Amino acid sequence: MPPTLTVDAVVFRLQDNDLEVLLVKRAKDPFKGEFALPGSYCSAGETSTESFERTLKVKAGCDPKQLKLVEQLYTFDTVARDPRGHAISITYMGLGKDIALQKKNATEDPDFYSLNNLPKLAFDHEIIINYAHERLRSKLAYTNAVFAMLSTTFTLTELQMAYETILGHKLDKRNFRKKILSYDLLKETGEKLTAGAHRPAMLYMFKQRALEVLVRSLD
Amino acid sequence: MPPTLTVDAVVFRLQDNDLEVLLVKRAKDPFKGEFALPGSYCSAGETSTESFERTLKVKAGCDPKQLKLVEQLYTFDTVARDPRGHAISITYMGLGKDIALQKKNATEDPDFYSLNNLPKLAFDHEIIINYAHERLRSKLAYTNAVFAMLSTTFTLTELQMAYETILGHKLDKRNFRKKILSYDLLKETGEKLTAGAHRPAMLYMFKQRALEVLVRSLD
DNA sequence: ACAAAAGTGTTAAGAATACACCCATGT
DNA sequence: ACATGGGTGTATTCTTAACACTTTTGT
Numbered sequence: 001m002p003p004t005l006t007v008d009a010v011v012f013r014l015q016d017n018d019l020e021v022l023l024v025k026r027a028k029d030p031f032k033g034e035f036a037l038p039g040s041y042c043s044a045g046e047t048s049t050e051s052f053e054r055t056l057k058v059k060a061g062c063d064p065k066q067l068k069l070v071e072q073l074y075t076f077d078t079v080a081r082d083p084r085g086h087a088i089s090i091t092y093m094g095l096g097k098d099i100a101l102q103k104k105n106a107t108e109d110p111d112f113y114s115l116n117n118l119p120k121l122a123f124d125h126e127i128i129i130n131y132a133h134e135r136l137r138s139k140l141a142y143t144n145a146v147f148a149m150l151s152t153t154f155t156l157t158e159l160q161m162a163y164e165t166i167l168g169h170k171l172d173k174r175n176f177r178k179k180i181l182s183y184d185l186l187k188e189t190g191e192k193l194t195a196g197a198h199r200p201a202m203l204y205m206f207k208q209r210a211l212e213v214l215v216r217s218l219d
Numbered sequence: 220m221p222p223t224l225t226v227d228a229v230v231f232r233l234q235d236n237d238l239e240v241l242l243v244k245r246a247k248d249p250f251k252g253e254f255a256l257p258g259s260y261c262s263a264g265e266t267s268t269e270s271f272e273r274t275l276k277v278k279a280g281c282d283p284k285q286l287k288l289v290e291q292l293y294t295f296d297t298v299a300r301d302p303r304g305h306a307i308s309i310t311y312m313g314l315g316k317d318i319a320l321q322k323k324n325a326t327e328d329p330d331f332y333s334l335n336n337l338p339k340l341a342f343d344h345e346i347i348i349n350y351a352h353e354r355l356r357s358k359l360a361y362t363n364a365v366f367a368m369l370s371t372t373f374t375l376t377e378l379q380m381a382y383e384t385i386l387g388h389k390l391d392k393r394n395f396r397k398k399i400l401s402y403d404l405l406k407e408t409g410e411k412l413t414a415g416a417h418r419p420a421m422l423y424m425f426k427q428r429a430l431e432v433l434v435r436s437l438d
Numbered sequence: 439a440c441a442a443a444a445g446t447g448t449t450a451a452g453a454a455t456a457c458a459c460c461c462a463t464g465t
Numbered sequence: 466a467c468a469t470g471g472g473t474g475t476a477t478t479c480t481t482a483a484c485a486c487t488t489t490t491g492t
Contacts, residue, residue: 001263005221005307044220045305048296075294075309077267086264088224088309090294157471174473175455198470199462376444393446394482417443418489 003077004087007051008039008125010073010132011062011094014149017165019115021129022099024059024108031122037129038062038110039089048072052092061106067094068148069211073132076124093132095148137167142214144185147206153189155201156180183214222296223306226270227258227344229292229351230281230313233368236384238334240348241318243278243327250341256348257281257329258308267291271311280325286313287367288430292351295343312351314367356386361433363404366425372408374420375399402433 011022023035038059042051053064064070070092077088101110113119115133118126139145146162160176180186187207192200230241242254257278261270272283283289289311296307320329332338334352337345358364365381379395399405406426411419 002221002224002261003263003265005224042221042307044222046222047305048294048307072294075267075291086266088261088267090307155471172456173471174457177472178474179454194463196470197464197468199472201471374444391482391484392444393484396445397447398481413490415443416441416491418445420444 004085005042006039006087006089007042007048007055008037008089008091008128009052009055009060009094010037010091010129011056011060011067011096011099012132012136012149013096013099013112014162014165015112017161019133019165020112021115021118021132022060022062022101022110023113023119023121024106024110026122027108034122035113035119035125036122037091037125038108042090048090049092051090052094056094057105059106059108060110061102061104062099062110063102064094066099067096068209069095069145071135073128073135076128089128091128091132093135095136095145097149097151140166144183144206144208144212144214147209152209153191153203153205155193155203157201159204185212185214223304224261225258225306225308226261226267226274227256227308227310227347228271228274228279228313229256229310229348230275230279230286230315230318231351231355231368232315232318232331233381233384234331236380238352238384239331240334240337240351241279241281241320241329242332242338242340243325243329245341246327253341254332254338254344255341256310256344257327261309267309268311270309271313275313276324278325278327279329280321280323281318281329282321283313285318286315287428288314288364290354292347292354295347308347310347310351312354314355314364316368316370359385363402363425363427363431363433366428371428372410372422372424374412374422376420378423404431404433 009022013020022038024038026032026034026036038055040051040055040059042048046054049070052070056062056064073091073093075088075090077086103110115129118129121129136145140163146159149162150158156177159180160171160173163176164170185206185208186204189203189205191203193203194200228241232239241257243257245251245253245255257274259270259274259278261267265273268289271289275281275283292310292312294307294309296305322329334348337348340348355364359382365378368381369377375396378399379390379392382395383389404425404427405423408422408424410422412422413419
């Protein structure tokens with residue numbers, strides 16, 4: 001008799017220089033009406049990645065193809081975690097940009113909420129979100145993972161702001177540019193972005209929009 | 220109907236400047252008689268850590284209290300992973316020193332095997348072992364995790380050899396000593412170890428025999 | 439006296455940090 | 466002409482890496 005197996009999804013996006021996470025309002029007890037991460041039971045014949053994708057579609061009206069990076073986080077289990085009894089939850093983190101939610105197809109009223117102002121959460125979901133945030137922060141330092149949270153093209157200032165938002169502190173402009181360019185991850189598009197009464201900014205793109213691990217760190 | 224949930228254990232020890240992993244010979248099909256990581260089904264009412272500990276006791280005659288550090292690795296799942304059908308495996312890594320195996324109480328003939336000379340393994344267990352080895356290598360660089368694989372007291376040469384064995388390459392003696400001492404993790408015991416026709420070596424111990432995360436890396 | 443491992447410092451190269459002004463544009 | 470964000474370089478400190486000889490012991 002195996003324990004109950006569930007999947008929970010931590011989906012992050014950047015919006016207005018804020019890091020936001022996708023939450024739903026639970027349709028059923030326990031914690032009915034409270035905020036929670038989208039989650040559901042795993043079914044036989046389904047990998048946990050497939051359960052993750054199904055959960056996003058059904059519970060949050062979110063097409064998982066919009067996520068540019070998905071990574072398994074950790075498998076949480078304690079007997080007391082879920083008031084219904086012993087549950088084991090495999091958690092995944094997904095990152096995207098401009099993630100659309102088809103609320104009319106979603107069963108649990110999904111929306112994004114700023115990490116700086118989280119509502120009270122069901123289960124141990126606040127712990128899971130903090131774990132995911134910490135993982136994301138540390139990945140920024142040794143991978144190109146930000147690509148998943150930006151448009152295809154972006155200015156160096158936008159890139160720096162993404163880092164600052166996720167890390168939670170300011171970075172030095174000259175040092176940041178020197179370092180990120182030294183990694184040879186970016187290429188100039190040749191296009192410029194004119195955005196107001198000031199000098200236009202060069203638009204860059206990542207050479208690879210797939211996860212790359214760097215030798216030295218960036219923080 | 221949830222998928223089958225199992226736990227697999229990767230237990231490492233250092234022996235004669237070799238990194239060794241605990242393997243069993245499977246008592247039952249599938250893969251009967253082949254080498255595998257100790258593993259079993261999770262039961263309801265049991266956390267996965269408890270399943271891990273029970274597995275070690277029953278399958279490998281290994282008292283889990285001998286492990287000085289235990290860490291969850293990853294949850295592997297693919298439909299094809301186990302010929303019996305869909306299985307999900309939560310994997311744990313355990314580290315110890317002088318790990319005793321009570322073979323007469325073990326159901327599956329446990330023993331340690333060098334990572335440099337692994338037999339053919341059942342399931343995807345070779346992948347899991349490589350994943351664990353990689354995790355261990357990277358943990359050496361930013362934590363004091365080696366403590367779990369050494370005696371309470373040790374010489375700096377022993378410590379360096381532990382690093383070299385796990386990392387798989389030589390380190391510079393003077394730089395290694397300078398760096399490891401600069402972290403302030405070690406204290407001199409005042410005792411010396413006389414071990415042959417040469418100058419005796421100072422014995423050190425870790426100030427904390429629990430996981431600590433360092434600011435800068437050691438490699 | 440010799441063999442064997444323990445112990446020890448310096449120099450050079452590279453990486454990280456701190457820091458301030460000119461440039462291109464819109465109004 | 467002025468306000469706004471874009472773009473750039475240097476000096477200092479810290480970290481890493483390379484490298485060889487003396488010390489203490491047992492036989």
